[in-house]
Amino acid sequence: MLQSALFEGYDPGAFYDEMFAAPGQPRPQYRKLFQKLASMAPGQFEEKRKLADLAFLIQGITFTVYSDGQGTERLFPFDLIPRILARSEWERINRGLSQRVVALNLFLQDVYGRQCIFKDRRIPRSLVYSCPQFRREMIGVEVPRGIHTHICGIDLVRDSKTGEFCVLEDNVRTPSGISYVLENRLVMTRTLPDVFRAHEVLPVDHYPAELSRILRSLSPRGEAEAQIVLLTPGIYNSAYFEHSFLARQMGIGLVEGRDLIVDGGMVYTKTIRGLKRVDVIYRRVDDEFLDPLSFRPDSFLGVPGLLAAYRAGNVALANAIGNGVADDKAIYSYVPEFIRYYLAEEPILGTVKTYLCGKAEDLAYVLDHLPELVVKPAGESGGYGMLIGPASDAKRIEEFRRCIQANPRNYIAQPVVPLSRVPSYDSEGGCMGGRHVDLRPYCLYDGEKVTIVPGGLTRVALQKNSLVVNSSQGGGSKDTWVLRGED
Amino acid sequence: MNRYRLVHTTEFLYDGPVSESYNEVRLRPIHDEQQSCLSFRLHTTPGSHGTAYRDSFGNWVHQFNVLSEHRHLKVEAESVVLAHEPSGGVADPLLLAEFDSLREELDDTYFDFVAPTAYVPHLTGLAELLEVATRASDGTVQGFAQAASNLIHERFRYVQGATHVHSSIRDSLSIGAGVCQDFAHLLLGMLRMRGIPARYVSGYLVPGSTASVDAKQEEVIGGQASHAWAEAMIPQQGWMGFDPTLGRPVALRHIRVAHGRDYGDVAPVRGVYRGHAGQRLAVDVRVRPALDDEGREQLNESAAPPLVAPSILERPQQPAQQQ
Numbered sequence: 017m018l019q020s021a022l023f024e025g026y027d028p029g030a031f032y033d034e035m036f037a038a039p040g041q042p043r044p045q046y047r048k049l050f051q052k053l054a055s056m057a058p059g060q061f062e063e064k065r066k067l068a069d070l071a072f073l074i075q076g077i078t079f080t081v082y083s084d085g086q087g088t089e090r091l092f093p094f095d096l097i098p099r100i101l102a103r104s105e106w107e108r109i110n111r112g113l114s115q116r117v118v119a120l121n122l123f124l125q126d127v128y129g130r131q132c133i134f135k136d137r138r139i140p141r142s143l144v145y146s147c148p149q150f151r152r153e154m155i156g157v158e159v160p161r162g163i164h165t166h167i168c169g170i171d172l173v174r175d176s177k178t179g180e181f182c183v184l185e186d187n188v189r190t191p192s193g194i195s196y197v198l199e200n201r202l203v204m205t206r207t208l209p210d211v212f213r214a215h216e217v218l219p220v221d222h223y224p225a226e227l228s229r230i231l232r233s234l235s236p237r238g239e240a241e242a243q244i245v246l247l248t249p250g251i252y253n254s255a256y257f258e259h260s261f262l263a264r265q266m267g268i269g270l271v272e273g274r275d276l277i278v279d280g281g282m283v284y285t286k287t288i289r290g291l292k293r294v295d296v297i298y299r300r301v302d303d304e305f306l307d308p309l310s311f312r313p314d315s316f317l318g319v320p321g322l323l324a325a326y327r328a329g330n331v332a333l334a335n336a337i338g339n340g341v342a343d344d345k346a347i348y349s350y351v352p353e354f355i356r357y358y359l360a361e362e363p364i365l366g367t368v369k370t371y372l373c374g375k376a377e378d379l380a381y382v383l384d385h386l387p388e389l390v391v392k393p394a395g396e397s398g399g400y401g402m403l404i405g406p407a408s409d410a411k412r413i414e415e416f417r418r419c420i421q422a423n424p425r426n427y428i429a430q431p432v433v434p435l436s437r438v439p440s441y442d443s444e445g446g447c448m449g450g451r452h453v454d455l456r457p458y459c460l461y462d463g464e465k466v467t468i469v470p471g472g473l474t475r476v477a478l479q480k481n482s483l484v485v486n487s488s489q490g491g492g493s494k495d496t497w498v499l500r501g502e503d
Numbered sequence: 504m505n506r507y508r509l510v511h512t513t514e515f516l517y518d519g520p521v522s523e524s525y526n527e528v529r530l531r532p533i534h535d536e537q538q539s540c541l542s543f544r545l546h547t548t549p550g551s552h553g554t555a556y557r558d559s560f561g562n563w564v565h566q567f568n569v570l571s572e573h574r575h576l577k578v579e580a581e582s583v584v585l586a587h588e589p590s591g592g593v594a595d596p597l598l599l600a601e602f603d604s605l606r607e608e609l610d611d612t613y614f615d616f617v618a619p620t621a622y623v624p625h626l627t628g629l630a631e632l633l634e635v636a637t638r639a640s641d642g643t644v645q646g647f648a649q650a651a652s653n654l655i656h657e658r659f660r661y662v663q664g665a666t667h668v669h670s671s672i673r674d675s676l677s678i679g680a681g682v683c684q685d686f687a688h689l690l691l692g693m694l695r696m697r698g699i700p701a702r703y704v705s706g707y708l709v710p711g712s713t714a715s716v717d718a719k720q721e722e723v724i725g726g727q728a729s730h731a732w733a734e735a736m737i738p739q740q741g742w743m744g745f746d747p748t749l750g751r752p753v754a755l756r757h758i759r760v761a762h763g764r765d766y767g768d769v770a771p772v773r774g775v776y777r778g779h780a781g782q783r784l785a786v787d788v789r790v791r792p793a794l795d796d797e798g799r800e801q802l803n804e805s806a807a808p809p810l811v812a813p814s815i816l817e818r819p820q821q822p823a824q825q826q
Binding site for chain 1: 523525526527552554556557558559560566568570610611612614615618773774775
């Protein structure tokens with residue numbers, strides 16, 4: 017049994033602990049980290065932690081929380097203890113995610129194209145067509161190189177019961193968070209350089225170059241002339257920091273809707289030297305705000321006529337329009353079927369048992385078991401508007417019951433997944449405590465292969481016993497390491 | 504005589520200068536086994552670039568932009584259409600009871616045309632009408648649709664101004680009145696609540712005088728010629744039109760332009776522009792029998808290069824209600 021003041025009294029508890037196989041017994045990939053932390057002088061960890069916080073503050077790495085009444089912009093809390101994935105474990109995740117991304121892309125090609133999956137009765141048309149994110153405007157539109165899911169941030173969780181990773185949700189619209197992966201790594205290497213150097217951690221910093229390569233490959237005028245911009249909703253968006261970060265990293269323009277204009281079916285940026293054609297838009301504006309002519313007419317964030325230019329093949333968008341139908345939480349339960357149908361393979365990663373409230377028998381079960389289930393709106397993301405049964409009082413459960421009954425198609429329910437935990441610093445207690453985590457790897461798809469930067473964003477529910485890791489709901493993050501060897 | 508020349512003019516008059524106007528129109532008549540669209544031309548003033556595509560319902564959509572400053576936008580769609588003689592009815596019309604056994608299949612295949620929409624929510628207030636229509640029908644699907652259409656024609660008053668372009672059937676049902684857009688939506692509501700897939704049809708109703716054999720002169724029929732009705736999907740028979748406003752069968756005088764789930768899918772003209780100016784909308788439709796040499800040209804659209812100008816504020820173009 018190894019000793020460390022920092023971990024004195026640390027209790028892995030009843031959950032799968034990512035670091036400890038048993039009290040005082042770190043798993044193989046964590047052994048070196050444990051030794052390094054154990055060898056620190058008293059107070060040194062606390063000092064390092066403060067340095068890391070300061071680094072984030074000085075660099076202004078923030079995000080915005082909607083509807084909480086407080087100041088909107090916040091620091092994204094960073095926990096200094098990294099989360100480490102064994103190489104073999106990562107390889108399996110990598111294969112499983114690649115498989116999933118390709119299947120999701122094929123599904124999107126199909127539902128907006130020939131719609132074979134309906135004819136073959138693998139998913140009811142009504143389930144797809146009733147999804148508010150299904151964009152009829154995209155039916156028959158041929159997207160550049162057939163790619164819909166250029167960038168996916170698929171959320172994984174490790175189920176404490178099985179110790180296995182499974183997919184919690186697919187984010188294939190405009191997933192955010194990669195900037196924190198890159199910044200976390202930077203701060204980590206500066207704050208704990210010798211700890212980091214003692215490990216052979218696979219790098220993550222090639223992400224912007226890889227994304228840039230894919231965006232360039234979509235250009236309708238060829239790669240040499242490709243003009244690429246990142247379209248942001250603006251400074252009030254929760255991920256504006258990331259938009260400006262990525263634009264800077266890739267050396268592309270950061271624009272808002274009012275900076276673009278469509279003329280003669282082409283998209284241009286307005287510059288001081290006149291109009292300049294745009295070939296590829298990495299858009300971080302949601303579908304419904306993208307073009308007021310085709311979607312919400314009251315939107316000021318988009319570009320009128322953009323969809324027409326896209327339809328004509330004069331501009332490429334990443335991600336494609338209409339992807340929300342693939343990460344709808346009701347359709348999620350069919351993704352293993354998509355993998356079998358489109359790829360003739362068995363899914364590598366598991367999924368969480370999901371009850372569709374739109375189905376009569378599922379609805380009855382859900383309404384009978386609300387206190388033990390997690391209920392989510394099918395079309396939302398970011399952890400907004402969900403019910404965690406075991407953590408809710410009777411009043412809130414009744415509120416949800418009424419919401420579900422009023423619009424059953426809009427809700428799904430899942431059993432509570434006992435998320436694994438990683439030791440994280442509890443600044444109130446001044447000690448380490450097990451905190452629940454998930455994992456969001458970022459997958460880039462170029463139409464042939466899926467590239468995933470090793471690791472991803474580990475989000476951590478910093479409040480004791482909380483299961484909600486979303487940054488919008490008070491979560492923080494950790495640097496995530498995949499080790500080259502199997503140490 | 505069932506070959507017509509139609510000119511549909513939409514004019515927007517602005518109080519002040521506007522620019523960056525992006526528009527999309529559904530004005531080209533449908534070309535299929537029931538009618539032939541012999542020619543179609545779209546003119547805009549100021550001139551503009553045009554592109555066309557077919558939407559997911561199969562309708563032709565023309566898009567054009569006017570970027571330069573303007574105070575007046577005129578969209579003129581001219582078409583020549585030949586209405587075909589309908590084929591005879593079926594010998595053995597489908598019974599409602601037989602239809603019900605096909606419901607599950609139809610609900611999935613025609614999801615869009617059975618599901619409630621913003622204009623056509625499923626309302627318990629329609630239950631009484633459904634009951635009356637069921638009693639009045641001869642037990643066939645077609646008979647039920649006809650009875651529902653007749654019932655709306657009898658029960659609801661045609662009153663211009665009683666509703667507006669964004670009114671749902673909640674409004675027309677509560678006041679007992681509306682225009683053809685509302686009547687069509689009401690019929691959609693009744694058919695869909697009975698499980699019969701139904702779609703909204705935007706088009707024109709040629710006046711009886713124009714359709715008569717010796718008609719020669721052009722008729723100015725104003726915005727009223729822009730018409731709307733509904734079609735029901737009757738298995739083995741296909742889509743069948745019912746006109747609750749006219750109260751008479753859909754036949755050679757009905758020219759179909761676009762169809763969709765409700766008015767929102769088929770609005771003849773819609774757009775956005777930049778500028779602070781208020782706007783007025785004028786719609787005019789003229790129809791006359793087509794001359795012998797009309798409708799022989801190729802289908803084409805006008806196009807002229809636009810100019811670029813700076814701009815201020817985005818506004819939706821005022822939509823026209825189908826009356």
